[in-house]
Amino acid sequence: MKNIYPGLFDDLPFSLDEIICGVDEAGRGPLAGQVFAAAVILHPERAIAGLRDSKKLTEAKRDLLAPVIKANALAWAIASASEAEIDELNILHASMLAMRRAVEALATVPTLALIDGNRCPVMTIQAIAIVGGDDKVDSISAASILAKTARDAALVTLHATYPQYGFDQHKGYPTALHLARLELHGASPVHRRSFGPVRKALELAAARAA
Secondary structure, eight states: OOOSTTTTTTTTTOOOOOOOOEEEEEEEEEEEEEEEEEEEHHHHEOOOOOOOOOOOOHHHHHHHEEEEHHSSSEEEEEEEEOOOHHHOOOOOHHHHHHHHHHHHHHHHSEEEEEEESSSOOOOOSEEEEETTTGGHHHHHHHHHHHHHHHHHHHHHHHHHHHHGGGGHHHOOOOOOHHHHHHHHHOOTTTOOOOSEEEHHHHHHHHHHHH
């Protein structure tokens, strides 16, 4: 595999023989739903235009890029950690778990994982954390887009079951609308009970029932 990351690894233990996957997560901040992660191994001869941090792309652009990434990448995988795992492990460790699951699900086994952020999940392969990597490294950008679109789709699906919360609008993030609906309706089974606003809603519901 040729080096499709010229200049980026001049000071890192990088070999041209590495099979590199980019890894990113989506959904640390929301009050509800799973946290998602994706891993992508780009094809060195199939460039994908427009890759960047998913947060800097419109929803429409992300939705256009996601199938292009899946069609042209050498390998890709999406994984998640559940609300129960988030509450048990905390959101950081649940995010690490989702990222590890995504890497382990790749059909092509990578030799090096490039992780967006400043921490790496514990894996059997070498991993390097890159702060701001989702806007610096194309494979991480691709992973960012796949994780974000998968999570958004999951929240739209949750909306069909719990329409009173407006998940299709805020995707579980603590917007004014979501907080108001949470106070009105209480916590659903897919809310993260370890998060402050959800805990508050549960305590309020318990007080009302007492």
